Amino acid sequence: MELLINGSKMEVPSSVRTVSELIEHLKLQNPIIIVEHNEVILKKEEQKLAKLSPQDTLEFVQFVGGG
Secondary structure: OEEEEOOEEEEOOOOOOEHHHHHHHOOOOOOOEEEEEOOEEEOHHHOOOOEOOOOOEEEEEEOOOOO
16 A cells, blocks of 8 residues: 655555554654644544555654754
C-alpha cells in the first residue's frame, strides 16, 4: 500500500493496517510522537483505531532533546 509520509511516498506492507502498526513498522520508538492522519491530529489512544487506506497522508513529529 502506498502512503504519503512526511511528504515522501512510501510503500508499506498490506499487513500494516493501523497507524500504531505503522509506527511499529517504521521503528519509531520515541514515547512522544505527534501524528497527523489525513490532516487530523490523532490522540495516542486513537492511533490504534485509525485504519490506513492507500494514498493516506501522514505526518510524524518527534521531540528530541539536545542542546
